[in-house]
Amino acid sequence: MIRYWAICQRDLLATWRKKSGIYQPLVFQLLIVTLFPLGLGAGAQTLAKISPAVVWILALLGTLITLEHIFKDDFEDGSLALYVRAGLSLPMAIISKALAHWITTGLPTVLFAPIIGILLHLPETAYGVLMLSLLLATPIFSLLGAVGSALTINLRSGALLLSVLVMPLLAPVLIFGAGAVLETALGNSAKGHLLLLSGALILTITLAPFAAAAAIKVNME
Secondary structure, three states: OHHHHHHHHHHHHHHHHHOHHHHHHHHHHHHHHHHHHHHHOOOHHHHHHHHHHHHHHHHHHHHHOOHHHOOHHHHHOOHHHHHHHOOOOHHHHHHHHHHHHHHHHHHHHHHHHHHHHHHOOOOHHHHHHHHHHHHHHHHHHHHHHHHHHHHOOOOOOOHHHHHHHHHHHHHHHHHHHHHHHHHHHOOOOOHHHHHHHHHHHHHHHHHHHHHHHHHHHHHHO
């Protein structure tokens, strides 16, 4: 386990040194959210109605722009080949890298979401469910993003293809998450949506590392 934690630490340090991987998705979300009032010319009531969907879409898009580099740098410098030759469990190494991606991208997105909600006049009663739903969903983004990144590591410009591959898998997560926030904003229970997100998280943790490991092995042959 120490070796896998070292992989996670290595990615965390690399991201912290660059810092762009941390603030770029947040700045992207902030820039986009400021365009909604300008483009719609709408008041607080209209923005409040669309805010659950907008917050979730921004969280998803902010994550998508960072997925390409989960494995690409390690593939190019030969680190992935070393993981295999050293006898490391590739699925465990993938979980370590997905964890590092979540800490540097997903967790800041969860903490930043209330600010986006305030700008979009999201009802105060929905902030707790918003953060909880994103806390369940952002690891799914990272794990499924790892699968997409593994499938496109040998492509020079695979970002667009990665998004095309991953978006159909993330669409149900977006529906459940935005639905949970919307139901809470309307005064209803979001328990069903949160349970579906929890089930999706468990399923993704179980299957995604093995799918990504298989994709990496195919690309390394």
